[in-house]
Amino acid sequence: MNDKAYDVIVVGAGNAALCAALSAREQGAKVLVLERAPLEKRGGNTAFAGGVFRTVYNGLEDVLRFIPDTSEDQIANTDFGSYSADEYFDDLYRVTHHRIDPDLAEVLVRSSHETLGWIQSKGIRFIAHYGFNALKHEGRFKFFGGQIFEAVGGGRGLSDAEFKAAEKRGIVVRYATRASALIEGRGGIEGVRVITDRVAEDIRAPAVVLACGGFEANREWRTRYLGPGWDLAKVRGSSYNTGDGIGMALAIGAQPAGHWSGAHACAWDLNSPEFGDLDIGDRYSKHGYTSGVVLNANGLRFMDEGEDFFNMTYAKYGRVILEQPGQSAWQVFDSKVLHLLDPRYRTRQVTKVTANTLEELAAKLEGVNQRQALQTLREYNAAVNPGARFNPTVLDGCSTSGLAIPKSNWALALDTPPFEAFAVTCGITFTFGGLKISTDAEVIDMEHKAIPGLYAAGELVGGVFYFNYPGGAGLMNGAVFGRRAGQNAARHAGSR
Numbered sequence: 001m002n003d004k005a006y007d008v009i010v011v012g013a014g015n016a017a018l019c020a021a022l023s024a025r026e027q028g029a030k031v032l033v034l035e036r037a038p039l040e041k042r043g044g045n046t047a048f049a050g051g052v053f054r055t056v057y058n059g060l061e062d063v064l065r066f067i068p069d070t071s072e073d074q075i076a077n078t079d080f081g082s083y084s085a086d087e088y089f090d091d092l093y094r095v096t097h098h099r100i101d102p103d104l105a106e107v108l109v110r111s112s113h114e115t116l117g118w119i120q121s122k123g124i125r126f127i128a129h130y131g132f133n134a135l136k137h138e139g140r141f142k143f144f145g146g147q148i149f150e151a152v153g154g155g156r157g158l159s160d161a162e163f164k165a166a167e168k169r170g171i172v173v174r175y176a177t178r179a180s181a182l183i184e185g186r187g188g189i190e191g192v193r194v195i196t197d198r199v200a201e202d203i204r205a206p207a208v209v210l211a212c213g214g215f216e217a218n219r220e221w222r223t224r225y226l227g228p229g230w231d232l233a234k235v236r237g238s239s240y241n242t243g244d245g246i247g248m249a250l251a252i253g254a255q256p257a258g259h260w261s262g263a264h265a266c267a268w269d270l271n272s273p274e275f276g277d278l279d280i281g282d283r284y285s286k287h288g289y290t291s292g293v294v295l296n297a298n299g300l301r302f303m304d305e306g307e308d309f310f311n312m313t314y315a316k317y318g319r320v321i322l323e324q325p326g327q328s329a330w331q332v333f334d335s336k337v338l339h340l341l342d343p344r345y346r347t348r349q350v351t352k353v354t355a356n357t358l359e360e361l362a363a364k365l366e367g368v369n370q371r372q373a374l375q376t377l378r379e380y381n382a383a384v385n386p387g388a389r390f391n392p393t394v395l396d397g398c399s400t401s402g403l404a405i406p407k408s409n410w411a412l413a414l415d416t417p418p419f420e421a422f423a424v425t426c427g428i429t430f431t432f433g434g435l436k437i438s439t440d441a442e443v444i445d446m447e448h449k450a451i452p453g454l455y456a457a458g459e460l461v462g463g464v465f466y467f468n469y470p471g472g473a474g475l476m477n478g479a480v481f482g483r484r485a486g487q488n489a490a491r492h493a494g495s496r
């Protein structure tokens, strides 16, 4: 396309970046991917993810399209549901308090289904996400909308398959290479300055896609933008997402967008390490609180555990846990609901206590006001409405009465031993603030114009998520805009 070694440089090597690289290559561009991490830690947050995509789908027909080896048994025993564009819009607008950029929302929702097919065409395979987004009730599994397609092997499997697809198509990946600045000329972007082993080097190309994550792994930026206390959050994923791409773009006049004081953060094992561990992946997550009760160190409840399905609340409850004394909480369950907890609760690396009575359990909750904890559990039990029909696959309206903080659904008394409790803290996933982009994934400057040759996708884009997040939208967002960014970057390079 031009006489330079590369037409398009993609900064980052997560899902958004590799979708950009694959799509630019599809247009005939020579593509270089810069990955800050060494090979064994490659893939960003994508490699830590559950690997689930939120997409519009039309029932069994699409299940069979994306998962052709769905068994007869699964078909007979599963209500796969469906997820319309209208439902996707409703969820996005509701959880973001109607702040989502409507143009970006339009592209994300309307392109989701087709983009999943495009990813599949690159060799990524999917399975149905049983056990998390489908629960068994009265002998039959039911998916509760939106999140059904999981990449085989989860996030790690997705990442490996995307790298494989890239390598197969001749896309060059340079590991342990950190982009540090954008090079600009009279006509726009001309390349990227990188640092390898502390040595700087300029790599030229007429188009650059920034897809190198948010600033969740940067303790100082977290405290500066998210606020006091965020320095104490654990990082669920990559340690390499420190806001470099956002910083580089702002330095040449890009416009900030979105919820800079907001982040996706959820319940995460109290004793997890500072950053994610690729061998553990997503297994420190603890999203089963909808089936139980959550107590803080004062022995008090502080959130409506049953406000909505977990995939509509988990991403905002990390912040609520961070605000509790000791930045921690205990999730408490009785044996009636233990079978509903997803497999991550049965991982070896878990902070858990078990007891045969509530008194014994309260005594085992380290760091908690035990007397108050016991009183809270008893008050909760007394407030559960008798006679309501529990059904974990729908918003069942099984609620409490008379509590200052209600439990709106799935409220069952904790009365059947053994009891189990899990200690959690706040794990940050990614930050919501970032760069302003157009629907063509062009980076917009402070004069509201596109910066020629500069594109962005994924976590470092602002304007999509505010306050909260519907599960599975991160990978879908990265794929949709990564694909657009790559396509438009290649076209721009071709025109130079």
Ligand SMILES: Cc1cc2nc3c(=O)[nH]c(=O)nc-3n(C[C@H](O)[C@H](O)[C@H](O)COP(=O)(O)OP(=O)(O)OC[C@H]3O[C@@H](n4cnc5c(N)ncnc54)[C@H](O)[C@@H]3O)c2cc1C
Pocket: 011, 012, 013, 014, 015, 016, 017, 034, 035, 036, 037, 042, 043, 044, 045, 046, 047, 048, 049, 050, 051, 052, 053, 054, 177, 178, 179, 180, 211, 212, 213, 214, 236, 237, 238, 240, 241, 242, 244, 245, 276, 281, 282, 429, 430, 457, 458, 459, 460, 471, 472, 473, 474, 475, 476, 478
């Ligand atoms: C534990 C966990 C579970 C999750 N589960 C899901 C899920 O099931 N479904 C879902 O939709 N989302 C999930 N997410 C969120 C999802 O992972 C992210 O939204 C998505 O992966 C972001 O993709 P990305 O390409 O924008 O960023 P990333 O995948 O984080 O990639 C960023 C890349 O940039 C690189 N990089 C950073 N700085 C530089 C630099 N200066 N130079 C070069 N490279 C750089 C990084 O090394 C990395 O390769 C999960 C996240 C975590 C942490």
